[in-house]
Amino acid sequence: xxxxxxxDSFGFSVLTMPEPEREVRGGYAGDLLSWVMGRxxxxxxxxxxxxxxxxxxVASLSDVSAVLLAEGVTLEPALIExxxxxxxxxxxxxxxxxxxxxxxxxxx
Amino acid sequence: xxxxxxFHYDVDGENFVSAGQASVELKKTLRRLGLPPxxxxxxxxxxxxxxxxxVIHAGGGEADVDIYEDKIVIVLKDHGPGxxxxxxxxxxxxxxxTEGVRSLGFGAGMGLPNMKRYTDEMQIDSTVGEGTTVxxxxxxx
Ligand SMILES: Nc1ncnc2c1ncn2[C@@H]1O[C@H](COP(=O)(O)OP(=O)(O)OP(=O)(O)O)[C@@H](O)[C@H]1O
Ligand SMILES: [Mg+2]
Numbered sequence: 130x131x132x133x134x135x136x137d138s139f140g141f142s143v144l145t146m147p148e149p150e151r152e153v154r155g156g157y158a159g160d161l162l163s164w165v166m167g168r169x170x171x172x173x174x175x176x177x178x179x180x181x182x183x184x185x186x187v188a189s190l191s192d193v194s195a196v197l198l199a200e201g202v203t204l205e206p207a208l209i210e211x212x213x214x215x216x217x218x219x220x221x222x223x224x225x226x227x228x229x230x231x232x233x234x235x236x237x
Numbered sequence: 238x239x240x241x242x243x244f245h246y247d248v249d250g251e252n253f254v255s256a257g258q259a260s261v262e263l264k265k266t267l268r269r270l271g272l273p274p275x276x277x278x279x280x281x282x283x284x285x286x287x288x289x290x291x292v293i294h295a296g297g298g299e300a301d302v303d304i305y306e307d308k309i310v311i312v313l314k315d316h317g318p319g320x321x322x323x324x325x326x327x328x329x330x331x332x333x334x335t336e337g338v339r340s341l342g343f344g345a346g347m348g349l350p351n352m353k354r355y356t357d358e359m360q361i362d363s364t365v366g367e368g369t370t371v372x373x374x375x376x377x378x
Contacts, residue, residue, distance in 0.1 A: 163347030
């Protein structure tokens with residue numbers, strides 16, 4: 130499923146979606162950046178509550194298909210712009226990381 | 238040794254909010270050279286972890302990337318405090334990162350282990366009070 134399809138079917142808020150057609154293959158949940166860099170795989174959706182400029186760097190270097198911010202966490206406007214320029218999809222949900230992983234698990 | 242390209246980056250020790258500049262540049266360069274995505278991914282992550290370490294633990298440093306026909310060598314050099322016990326620093330979960338750094342998502346003690354995992358060879362040369370040089374090599378098949 131693509132990032133756009135994922136976002137539409139689960140009703141996530143879209144902070145920015147410069148690459149809507151990117152394919153999502155599996156996911157990873159975590160907030161410690163080096164764990165994410167060591168364990169997440171390319172094309173996964175990354176569920177996290179860590180929302181800063183380093184989140185974007187890690188998303189880009191790890192090649193994840195989208196960042197899904199949990200617990201209603203958001204990204205400041207300047208960083209949304211950065212994400213857009215770097216081609217990083219950033220979605221957002223009020224649900225917990227646990228709930229999101231349970232929801233998305235069977236779908237991706 | 239054949240032809241090669243060298244890239245040099247100064248890594249600013251003051252600004253670790255924007256750290257990662259050199260890794261992003263490297264990633265772009267590797268893309269232009271048409272390397273396989275997974276090779277680019279491994280190298281860029283290893284470079285980023287090393288770059289972040291120089292910023293948060295050593296007050297900045299320098300990075301040199303040598304791209305040969307058959308391998309890529311990354312050398313990260315700093316004049317920070319050095320690492321007293323390298324074997325301990327290499328252990329997953331070992332970290333001396335401050336609270337402030339941890340609140341940004343770093344300090345899991347996974348950076349050096351990731352650098353080793355994502356490269357074919359890694360060597361750390363460090364002298365306490367003088368600094369640290371990390372050399373990482375990835376072979377291109
Ligand atoms: N360039 C360096 N200069 C001095 N000490 C370093 C350097 N790089 C690493 N260290 C020491 O080694 C420890 C482990 O490094 P490592 O990168 O594995 O973890 P971390 O940086 O603390 O956390 P993480 O990388 O998971 O965000 C550091 O906490 C620090 O004490
Ligand atoms: Mg580190």
